[in-house]
Amino acid sequence: MLIKEAAIIKGDGLLKGQDIKIDENRIAAIGPGLNADRGEEVLDGRRKLAIPGLVNAHTHLAMTLFRGYADDMELVPWLKEKIWPLEAKLNEEDISWGVKLGCLEQIRAGITCYCDMYLFPDETASATKKMGLRAVVGAGVFEIFPELLGGVEPFLRRWQKDELITPAIGPHAVNTCSEQTLLFAKELAEKYKAFIHIHLSETRQEVEELKSRMVLSPVEYLESLGMLNSHLVAAHCVWVSPRDIEKLAAGKANVVHCPVSNMKLASGFSPVERLCSSGVNVCLGTDGASSNNNLNIFQEMKVSAISEKCIRKNPTALPASLVWKMATENAYSCFGLPLGLRAGGLADLSLIDLQRPWFYPENNIVSHLIYSMTGGVDTTIVNGKILMREGIIPGEAEILQSAQERFERLIS
């Protein structure tokens, strides 16, 4: 496949007239004047910007089925009255259509890879693969569902060599998993070189509870278990102390900042700039659509930047270039994926329509992507395959309809 005459980002400006040659699932070359082979598919890149695929590093994709079902509520009634009763009814079909619905939205937002944690990881992986997205799928583990434990190792084995899916382990959090369960996750992670995807220090209550029980903060507790390392993907990290931040950095752990969900659930504001400046690798995530309520990394980028400025009383905090890095390079490095818009990289990218008012005047393109873009992802390509072309995703209407039917079954 050849994309002809697209613009790419160079510094904070546009470099126009670039051809992008895709060979199987890799970018073969980028530059002006590349020629198409006989019969090769050619996409018109003129007046479009090619960006590397964005990564949504923390979500629960099947929960897209619960979008808008319960908002503006306190956490405990939200869980007890709304979410848990629906979760108790979930079956494989629900997961599959919920995941596909979430994939549609991510494709429309230029997200080419996401990191999940939930029930039914096999269905999540299968549905994602059918949709063509890349994902790190964490098999959710909670103390209240001990029957899940036995499924984790077979899941890791089944998906270990998949081209699109990286299987992982998802112990829910330090206050919802026993020490035994956390150590079980650690052992399997070491055996399979798998990621551990966990909620960490999300709420003040979680931290206070653990401290009163163990004297340690959640970060210190994971450290004491030998779990702070580059295979840890720790979502939220809202209530982390300067000492916790040092430990996360020293352990080379990855943190996923989820500002929209943290704000909507009133969990608090993460000290994200301090995490970054302390050397922690920080990525961005949407969390589930039931607490966001969308799956859009452009929005996380803007909200990250503006909320941090206001909280730190400093308009220079978390500049556009840094949040862009969080959504791209930091995430590629976290998951060890050879991504990025470069020769040799996996062909995960989007084309964005530049002929929209929010890109004018043409000026600092990184600023426009973060602070002003409000739509216009035109084409999304993952692993060399076109998932959306000029705004059209084949089969979208059927997925919307099926997701609707699954939701109606759940609430009936």
Add this chain to the structure above:
Amino acid sequence: MLIKEAAIIKGDGLLKGQDIKIDENRIAAIGPGLNADRGEEVLDGRRKLAIPGLVNAHTHLAMTLFRGYADDMELVPWLKEKIWPLEAKLNEEDISWGVKLGCLEQIRAGITCYCDMYLFPDETASATKKMGLRAVVGAGVFEIFPELLGGVEPFLRRWQKDELITPAIGPHAVNTCSEQTLLFAKELAEKYKAFIHIHLSETRQEVEELKSRMVLSPVEYLESLGMLNSHLVAAHCVWVSPRDIEKLAAGKANVVHCPVSNMKLASGFSPVERLCSSGVNVCLGTDGASSNNNLNIFQEMKVSAISEKCIRKNPTALPASLVWKMATENAYSCFGLPLGLRAGGLADLSLIDLQRPWFYPENNIVSHLIYSMTGGVDTTIVNGKILMREGIIPGEAEILQSAQERFERLIS
């Protein structure tokens, strides 16, 4: 014009199959089974949601030309090094294309009416009228440009009977206008029953400066001048005390909450829920694109709701239904415009494509509009005229190009 079989909002759900009959610039009827007259234009409303026009109650539309020119900077260098040198070069043509660029973006975001304050109000009004939007245009008045004063009354007279433009007076702020200038604005406002559009208590510095000079807060100062009334449109109101809030409510003044700009400039978080619960009429605004950097009320609604929840540590704060009211009914009431999706109302409305993943599952539509919608305004109608149809705005490319040329002239 007849819109056939659209959905409308009923409670927090969808009422489908509604026809909307538009007669000249008014909505004549809404209901099922309405028939088109011979030769009447018919729009297909199926799988679309009709919403009443959103109001952007505080902006500086010509500043759309400065979008992305200077971000992530402290206020004083931002103004001195970046904005003021460009403003010094502005001429009528720049204003006209900057306003048109801003109108394009607002049309794409379902904004049908906006309230402005800036230089060259005649050009702002003319360009807006050409684009077909409705606007309350405040003639900006600053102490540093005393030559502007003489133009205000002729401007008010010229536009007084216009169908789309409501002329207003825009004294910049209490710390950038002398008492004499504020009283001049008050006198003209009374004479012409015009709105006063002002920045009020935006920054902590503004409040502290005034208090040290006058003992009064900016709100108390305006009260002492007899300016707290229903014709006051006070933007920002970040640093207002409980006493200020009482006075704003007692005076029936209108407040425009601009959370994105307040956060990006690190001005602070406005006590917006307290303003609402105290009976102040609160609307929403984007501020200029140079400090936002877009013009999108959907984004202001979401950021309003989630930031207030987090600041108040209460996930039930500022629910979706309340922010929806701020962007619609509160603004209609502020500007005394007979808007809304109802028979007899002015025909200012949008059609939104419901076949998008962020509207699924179909559920609480108000929640989806505020928390998950990330695009899909399909058609925008103002005063009975179609400004955008199925995503197409006639003449858009030329406006983008001309705005680009004006920007390049300014920075050359």
